[in-house]
Amino acid sequence: MRRTTPLALAALAAALLLAGCGTGGTEGNDAGRSVSPSPTHESCVSALQLTAADSGRTLCLAKGGQLRLSLDGDKARPWKPVQAEGGALTAINSGFVLQPGDANAAYRADKPGTVELTSAHGAEHWQVTVRVR
Known part of the structure; x- marks a missing residue:
């Protein structure tokens, strides 16, 4: 008796995965047209490490993930505590x-x-928007 069960299961899993990749739905009768991904489907990460260079960015953090930030200042121009x-x-x-x-x-x-x-550093303002999904 041949052992084809693992190969058959792998083929079935691949077929199911590919079947789930379609655009789905019939809203607006999009048949035959290319549909761009929705901008709300951001790529969320499980960890973020932010610095002053990230000011102005909007990032997505996965629920349960961690964010750490470090803003390097000095005694003459200290950063205010992060709000x-x-x-x-x-x-x-x-x-x-x-x-x-x-x-x-x-x-x-x-x-x-x-x-x-x-946060702020003298006249410099630091701001990051974080979306948690």
């Missing part, structure tokens, strides 16, 4: 040793939503 507006992130221990003027923070993505993270 988080929105309820999707929960502050956690950043585990960093703070140097004078630095702003460090860490968060866990606990529920879907949007959070604005902000």
Whole structure:
């Protein structure tokens, strides 16, 4: 008796996977037309490490993921503490040793939503939008 069960299962799994990749639905009678992905389907990551260079970005963090940020300042021009507006992130221990003027923070993505993270460094303003999905 031949052992074809693993090969047959692999072929079946591949067929099911490919069948699920269609555009699906019949809204607007899109038959024969190319449909662009919806902009709401962002690529969410499970970990983010942010710096001052990330200012102005909008990022997606998967629920349960962690975000850490480090803004390097000095005594003459310190960063203000990071403010988080929105309820999707929960502050956690950043585990960093703070140097004078630095702003460090860490968060866990606990529920879907949007959070604005902000800080300031003299006249420079830092802002990142984080979407939790």
